[in-house]
Amino acid sequence: MYKFLLCSRYLKTRYIALASIISVMLGVATMIVVNSVMAGFSTEMRGRIHGILADIVLETHSLDGAPDYAAHVRRITEAAGDDIEAVSPTVEVYGMLSFHYLGTWITRPVTLIGIDPASKAKVGTLTGHLGNYQSQTDKQGRVLQPALRPLTQHPDWELEKPYLEYRRTKQQNAPFLQDVVQEMPATAAGDQAPAAADDGDPFANERPAQPVEEVSPEPLKARLYVGASLISFPYEDRETREIKSKMMLQPGDDVKISTVTAGRPPKAIHFNATIVDTFKSGMSEYDSNLVFVNLEFLQEVRQMINPDGQRSLTSIQIKLKDFRDADKVVERLRAAFAPEVYSVRTWEQKQGPLLAAVAVESAILNVLLFLIIAVAGFGILAIFYMIVVEKTRDIGILKALGASSGGVLSIFVSYGLGLGIVGSGVGVVLGLLFVWKINTIEAWLTWATGIEVFDQRIYYFPSIPTHVQPIMVFWVACGAVGIAVLASILPARRAARLHPVQALRYE
Amino acid sequence: MARPELLSACPTARPGPATSAFDETQPQAKTHISAVAVERAYRKGEHKIPVLRGVDIAVRKGEFVSIIGQSGSGKSTLLHLLGLLDAPDVGEVALYGERIDDLPARARDQLRNRVFGFIFQFYHLLPELSVLENVLMPLMIRYSAWQYWKRRRESLDEARGLLANVGLGHRLSHKPSELSGGEMQRAAIARALVARPEILLADEPTGNLDVRTGREIMDLLTRLNGQNDLTIIMVTHDESIAQQAHRVVRLAEGRLEAWADAA
Numbered sequence: 001m002y003k004f005l006l007c008s009r010y011l012k013t014r015y016i017a018l019a020s021i022i023s024v025m026l027g028v029a030t031m032i033v034v035n036s037v038m039a040g041f042s043t044e045m046r047g048r049i050h051g052i053l054a055d056i057v058l059e060t061h062s063l064d065g066a067p068d069y070a071a072h073v074r075r076i077t078e079a080a081g082d083d084i085e086a087v088s089p090t091v092e093v094y095g096m097l098s099f100h101y102l103g104t105w106i107t108r109p110v111t112l113i114g115i116d117p118a119s120k121a122k123v124g125t126l127t128g129h130l131g132n133y134q135s136q137t138d139k140q141g142r143v144l145q146p147a148l149r150p151l152t153q154h155p156d157w158e159l160e161k162p163y164l165e166y167r168r169t170k171q172q173n174a175p176f177l178q179d180v181v182q183e184m185p186a187t188a189a190g191d192q193a194p195a196a197a198d199d200g201d202p203f204a205n206e207r208p209a210q211p212v213e214e215v216s217p218e219p220l221k222a223r224l225y226v227g228a229s230l231i232s233f234p235y236e237d238r239e240t241r242e243i244k245s246k247m248m249l250q251p252g253d254d255v256k257i258s259t260v261t262a263g264r265p266p267k268a269i270h271f272n273a274t275i276v277d278t279f280k281s282g283m284s285e286y287d288s289n290l291v292f293v294n295l296e297f298l299q300e301v302r303q304m305i306n307p308d309g310q311r312s313l314t315s316i317q318i319k320l321k322d323f324r325d326a327d328k329v330v331e332r333l334r335a336a337f338a339p340e341v342y343s344v345r346t347w348e349q350k351q352g353p354l355l356a357a358v359a360v361e362s363a364i365l366n367v368l369l370f371l372i373i374a375v376a377g378f379g380i381l382a383i384f385y386m387i388v389v390e391k392t393r394d395i396g397i398l399k400a401l402g403a404s405s406g407g408v409l410s411i412f413v414s415y416g417l418g419l420g421i422v423g424s425g426v427g428v429v430l431g432l433l434f435v436w437k438i439n440t441i442e443a444w445l446t447w448a449t450g451i452e453v454f455d456q457r458i459y460y461f462p463s464i465p466t467h468v469q470p471i472m473v474f475w476v477a478c479g480a481v482g483i484a485v486l487a488s489i490l491p492a493r494r495a496a497r498l499h500p501v502q503a504l505r506y507e
Numbered sequence: 508m509a510r511p512e513l514l515s516a517c518p519t520a521r522p523g524p525a526t527s528a529f530d531e532t533q534p535q536a537k538t539h540i541s542a543v544a545v546e547r548a549y550r551k552g553e554h555k556i557p558v559l560r561g562v563d564i565a566v567r568k569g570e571f572v573s574i575i576g577q578s579g580s581g582k583s584t585l586l587h588l589l590g591l592l593d594a595p596d597v598g599e600v601a602l603y604g605e606r607i608d609d610l611p612a613r614a615r616d617q618l619r620n621r622v623f624g625f626i627f628q629f630y631h632l633l634p635e636l637s638v639l640e641n642v643l644m645p646l647m648i649r650y651s652a653w654q655y656w657k658r659r660r661e662s663l664d665e666a667r668g669l670l671a672n673v674g675l676g677h678r679l680s681h682k683p684s685e686l687s688g689g690e691m692q693r694a695a696i697a698r699a700l701v702a703r704p705e706i707l708l709a710d711e712p713t714g715n716l717d718v719r720t721g722r723e724i725m726d727l728l729t730r731l732n733g734q735n736d737l738t739i740i741m742v743t744h745d746e747s748i749a750q751q752a753h754r755v756v757r758l759a760e761g762r763l764e765a766w767a768d769a770a
Contacts, residue, residue: 002647006636009635393631394633394634397632400590400619401620401644401698402616402617402620403616403620404612500593
């Protein structure tokens with residue numbers, strides 16, 4: 001009984017000890033904030049990767065692919081049919097995307113992925129990334145323009161009405177536009193730089209006339225979902241200092257795609273295609289690299305159709321009923337498909353190096369931050385030693401009154417425990433508050449220092465993502481309490497071993 | 508009046524040797540606490556400084572004995588040995604003729620809690636606790652949290668009664684720092700008595716008080732001695748204070764010099 005009474009009195013009256021736990025508190029808060037932000041980034045990133053890739057991807061080593069999709073599906077079903085929810089065939093190949101913008105040709109390397117959008121939407125979150133499914137909202141969250149397509153409608157390569165109208169208008173204006181471009185004096189064309197116009201643009205006469213192509217009113221046979229970063233560039237709004245992206249093309253516009261056939265030797269092929277929609281997964285690696293094409297067209301143009309009508313494919317994306325079975329299914333599929341021709345990997349294995357790098361980073365940070373708490377532990381040790389020296393006489397009195405050494409030891413150990421609980425408790429609250437308000441804090445820091453703490457251009461997130469894992473908070477708090485208790489044991493042992501007579505003589 | 512229930516709780520307890528050194532006028536059965544040929548030395552670096560060089564003392568039940576001596580004569584050390592705060596290098600301490608100085612630590616802790624009450628020159632109250640909490644401390648030490656909670660009413664009544672008895676009934680919630688010296692010593696006496704000890708060991712209880720307050724404290728001790736049949740052993744260097752006891756024992760250079768029954 002006396003242990004708790006004294007322990008609580010010491011907690012209330014020794015403010016110097018509270019100073020020592022501030023370091024524990026800050027350590028705990030920092031660990032929670034860092035872990036939550038890292039987990040937030042990681043979760044967000046994983047979600048984005050996982051959304052584009054399916055649970056399991058079965059690929060041929062060759063870009064030319066393997067024929068007969070139905071036979072593949074049969075084999076997959078035989079091997080692990082019970083665990084599989086959906087499959088989708090794809091053809092992957094490298095290519096180039098080129099389009100004409102403000103007088104120059106822009107060419108970008110891309111990965112062309114031939115998909116069947118209906119089945120693709122079942123194996124991943126394709127619809128969630130496509131522009132037509134997003135409603136336009138302003139900052140307060142008011143809907144400016146509802147989504148063009150309801151989420152229940154599967155993607156089907158159809159050009160939405162407003163874009164179709166845009167395309168028709170553009171087609172009607174094409175001859176006129178051609179005239180304007182040719183007749184427009186070069187000086188007047190530079191509407192952004194009237195000052196320069198006075199001096200006369202030395203290159204004005206050399207500027208090539210903008211070639212306006214023949215545009216058919218209906219969308220072309222080749223349809224594309226283009227990664228948003230491929231056809232846009234980021235810029236900073238002069239007034240609001242916000243990062244916006246400027247679209248160079250929009251759905252309804254045509255682009256040129258270059259790639260190779262599957263034959264030997266591979267021959268270069270070029271075709272025009274209509275952008276039907278843009279997609280934005282949030283992973284810059286995907287948004288600035290992937291172009292989805294309709295599968296049938298890509299197979300045709302790459303000559304991936306056998307004389308007997310069998311179409312080839314390079315990979316099959318598989319969605320599982322329960323991702324926890326992934327390893328088991330991968331094992332079975334590896335047994336069913338010859339490793340000389342196919343590789344079977346989960347999306348995590350496919351993105352292994354990236355995910356591993358994040359995991360290593362997070363582990364190292366945790367070790368470093370835990371060392372900070374350990375340093376705080378030494379602070380507690382020192383301050384406890386001081387308190388034991390200060391309390392020498394009281395320890396003598398307690399022993400004279402019959403307190404055992406174990407009892408005296410437990411006073412100081414429970415004192416350490418109490419401090420640890422208070423420190424990590426306050427630390428947990430502080431950390432969670434910080435995580436909760438992190439974007440407000442970031443905005444305030446940016447305002448106060450004038451330096452952008454969280455640059456959207458770099459991180460590709462509109463705000464700092466966080467993800468609080470209760471188990472992590474629990475272990476961090478336990479670790480901090482453990483360190484406080486450990487640090488109190490040495491001084492507590494010293495207190496317990498004090499000889500009562502010597503303690504009482506201390507005046 | 509042996510205490511079999513206490514000593515039997517300690518497995519290593521065994522009967523003490525014959526106490527031949529005692530005064531023949533004091534029947535052995537009545538001896539409450541005794542020390543036989545105790546020696547104690549302190550080490551100071553290389554040197555060994557003997558403090559007690561073979562002291563025999565026996566105190567009867569209900570007796571009020573004062574030990575008088577110069578500073579450094581070893582009187583406090585003798586008191587500490589009797590109260591099991593310290594252990595003799597040579598010799599024995601016995602309670603009702605049974606040796607207690609070699610009991611295991613746990614049993615000695617319990618004896619200190621139940622059989623002995625201590626009061627000190629500098630009162631030694633715990634500064635963080637109120638007067639009432641200080642007085643309750645021995646009971647809190649004796650009982651586990653659960654046991655204490657069950658009998659907290661009786662404990663509180665007991666402590667309040669004792670504080671009223673020593674004249675502090677109105678200052679229960681004060682901190683020691685808010686009390687005068689005499690009040691602190693009275694609180695310390697209440698604390699020493701709350702566990703109903705048989706022996707009160709007082710180390711210069713008036714040493715830090717003015718003459719009048721000191722006399723009040725002495726009156727209180729005398730009253731308690733008479734009322735409760737409490738054995739009191741008091742250490743002092745003040746001749747006039749010492750004379751208020753039944754018997755005065757003089758320590759000089761680590762040996763008992765003289766016995767004298769008080770007037």
